[in-house]
Amino acid sequence: MENFVVSARKYRPQHFSTVVGQSHITTTLKNAILQQHLAHAFLFCGPRGVGKTTCARILAKTINCENLGKDGEACDKCNSCQSFNNGASFNIHELDAASNNSVDDIRDLIEQVRFAPQAGKYKIYIIDEVHMLSANAFNAFLKTLEEPPAHAIFILATTEKHKILPTILSRCQIFDFKRITPSDISAHLDEIAAKESINAEPAALQVIAQKSDGCMRDALSILDKIVSFTNANLTYSNTLEHLNLLDEDYYFKLLELLDNEDLPGVLTTYDEIDKKGFEGDMVLNNLSEFFRNLLVSRDPRSINLLQVVEGFRNRYIAAASTISPAYMIGALNILNDAEIGFKQARNKKLHVEFHLIRLTHLKQAVTLVEEDGAVKKKHIDDIKPVAFKQISFVAQKPRPGAKLIVETAKVKLPDQLEQLATPPKQPLQQKLPHGSTAVDTPTALSSGGIGSLKKIREQIQNRKQDLAPVHVLNETLLAEAWNTYLQKLQENNQVTSLSNLKMAKVNIIDECVFEIHADSRIQQQFIESEKVGLLIHMQDFFNNPKVQFQVQLNPAADIEEVGIEQPLSLRDQYFKMIERYPIVKEMRDQLNLDLDY
Numbered sequence: 001m002e003n004f005v006v007s008a009r010k011y012r013p014q015h016f017s018t019v020v021g022q023s024h025i026t027t028t029l030k031n032a033i034l035q036q037h038l039a040h041a042f043l044f045c046g047p048r049g050v051g052k053t054t055c056a057r058i059l060a061k062t063i064n065c066e067n068l069g070k071d072g073e074a075c076d077k078c079n080s081c082q083s084f085n086n087g088a089s090f091n092i093h094e095l096d097a098a099s100n101n102s103v104d105d106i107r108d109l110i111e112q113v114r115f116a117p118q119a120g121k122y123k124i125y126i127i128d129e130v131h132m133l134s135a136n137a138f139n140a141f142l143k144t145l146e147e148p149p150a151h152a153i154f155i156l157a158t159t160e161k162h163k164i165l166p167t168i169l170s171r172c173q174i175f176d177f178k179r180i181t182p183s184d185i186s187a188h189l190d191e192i193a194a195k196e197s198i199n200a201e202p203a204a205l206q207v208i209a210q211k212s213d214g215c216m217r218d219a220l221s222i223l224d225k226i227v228s229f230t231n232a233n234l235t236y237s238n239t240l241e242h243l244n245l246l247d248e249d250y251y252f253k254l255l256e257l258l259d260n261e262d263l264p265g266v267l268t269t270y271d272e273i274d275k276k277g278f279e280g281d282m283v284l285n286n287l288s289e290f291f292r293n294l295l296v297s298r299d300p301r302s303i304n305l306l307q308v309v310e311g312f313r314n315r316y317i318a319a320a321s322t323i324s325p326a327y328m329i330g331a332l333n334i335l336n337d338a339e340i341g342f343k344q345a346r347n348k349k350l351h352v353e354f355h356l357i358r359l360t361h362l363k364q365a366v367t368l369v370e371e372d373g374a375v376k377k378k379h380i381d382d383i384k385p386v387a388f389k390q391i392s393f394v395a396q397k398p399r400p401g402a403k404l405i406v407e408t409a410k411v412k413l414p415d416q417l418e419q420l421a422t423p424p425k426q427p428l429q430q431k432l433p434h435g436s437t438a439v440d441t442p443t444a445l446s447s448g449g450i451g452s453l454k455k456i457r458e459q460i461q462n463r464k465q466d467l468a469p470v471h472v473l474n475e476t477l478l479a480e481a482w483n484t485y486l487q488k489l490q491e492n493n494q495v496t497s498l499s500n501l502k503m504a505k506v507n508i509i510d511e512c513v514f515e516i517h518a519d520s521r522i523q524q525q526f527i528e529s530e531k532v533g534l535l536i537h538m539q540d541f542f543n544n545p546k547v548q549f550q551v552q553l554n555p556a557a558d559i560e561e562v563g564i565e566q567p568l569s570l571r572d573q574y575f576k577m578i579e580r581y582p583i584v585k586e587m588r589d590q591l592n593l594d595l596d597y
């Protein structure tokens with residue numbers, strides 16, 4: 001079986017010209033080599049997998065080449081180049097500072113540096129992940145880094161430049177490696193696919209390039225993985241499947257549904273996505289990216305920022321022209337909220353759905369109008385606050401029938417007078433057997449009566465009441481109503497309420513309002529606790545929802561009670577105490593005490 005070599009190693013660039021996406025560095029290095037102005041210490045910084053170690057190795061090979069080309073590239077034919085290519089050169093030393101970060105490791109290295117190379121001109125020391133060196137190791141290294149032997153060149157590589165001590169930075173020539181652009185990566189992948197006779201759709205390679213986030217090593221290992229899964233036949237859809245990515249078609253579909261404010265469509269589409277096994281946070285994140293891409297594709301100046309598969313480019317541009325920027329910004333805002341809150345959400349799917357609902361209604365909530373060339377935010381008219389109606393204490397709807405009678409009564413004044421003179425028809429509940437009165441209050445009703453028959457009777461009674469005439473207050477009727485209520489309390493064994501109400505005095509204020517006078521606060525509180533039941537009774541008795549009453553405290557009782565009920569302040573307590581026990585004051589004076597009140 002043939003040994004499989006991963007693409008990242010097999011296709012590791014051997015010349016400066018084949019390094020992808022770092023031409024600003026390779027050109028500088030080639031010129032330095034040609035002009036023999038080579039520094040003794042380099043610092044290569046940049047994200048992982050962008051070619052730092054590769055460049056360091058090419059540099060080592062090139063400066064040791066016996067037949068250096070005029071373009072500053074190694075010949076690949078001389079002994080030195082051959083030994084480098086075979087990995088057998090003694091002129092290159094690599095130290096991984098992540099695992100060899102002690103002072104002793106650095107001392108060993110310094111020891112080796114002293115010896116001149118047996119063949120070739122330079123010895124190259126590559127220290128990878130140099131930021132991992134301990135502080136002592138750094139200090140031990142400083143002297144050698146500042147004045148290395150003429151044959152030694154140090155190349156320090158790091159992903160975290162900010163962790164390098166300034167004393168080291170000042171001794172090195174610094175090169176910043178860039179993230180490799182997706183188009184550079186996909187072009188490189190395409191070359192490799194051609195060499196390896198891999199059948200790959202351009203869109204598939206573009207997806208890999210985007211997914212690798214500027215890291216060539218990642219891109220190559222993804223390629224290897226998918227090639228082995230798909231038998232060297234890469235299509236857009238099987239690549240998406242292996243990368244666990246959602247087809248961008250879904251986002252365009254969602255956009256269309258959102259634009260049509262088609263909530264059921266949006267929710268079912270999300271359900272479809274969810275069933276495919278895509279995590280909610282990923283969907284939110286991708287949807288944000290989608291809106292971001294739409295936003296940048298609106299303007300030719302920002303279109304270069306559009307990072308999508310080539311085939312989708314025109315679709316993005318077309319879609320972006322139909323959606324207002326305000327909508328996109330609003331959508332990004334909602335999606336950002338959604339992503340922030342995702343971790344805390346207990347029901348992740350519901351969380352995503354909730355924000356999709358918000359997105360669906362976004363268009364409706366805000367419309368944009370161009371006014372005098374300025375874009376203004378305008379809330380559309382059909383969203384109005386709900387009509388607000390203040391509800392009075394135990395509000396009852398005036399009964400339609402009763403209202404009618406009142407209106408006619410106003411016209412026929414003599415009739416009304418007649419009604420006032422004669423006692424009204426007794427409310428039906430009084431004629432019902434004992435116990436039925438208990439189902440008088442709404443709470444008693446809701447707790448369920450003794451039988452459904454009573455309820456039916458009551459409904460019939462209410463209907464009859466609806467047709468009964470409305471009455472206003474007069475002394476005879478009020479006394480009758482009052483007594484009926486007391487009788488009811490007695491029947492229900494509510495002794496305390498009964499005695500308190502019995503002691504109270506009642507007087508009429510106007511035709512709908514009366515007053516109850518209490519002699520003490522306690523009595524007042526008891527009456528207040530009966531308020532709801534009493535009010536319902538009174539309104540039913542008079543068949544008049546306007547009937548109201550107030551509970552008043554007798555002014556004399558109020559004054560009397562003030563002295564007893566009000567708690568004494570600390571100061572008052574003290575004066576009261578010395579009034580009763582003069583010795584307290586004496587003690588206070590003798591001991592010269594201050595009071596803390």
Ligand SMILES: [Zn+2]
Binds near residue numbers: 068082
């Ligand atoms: Zn050579």
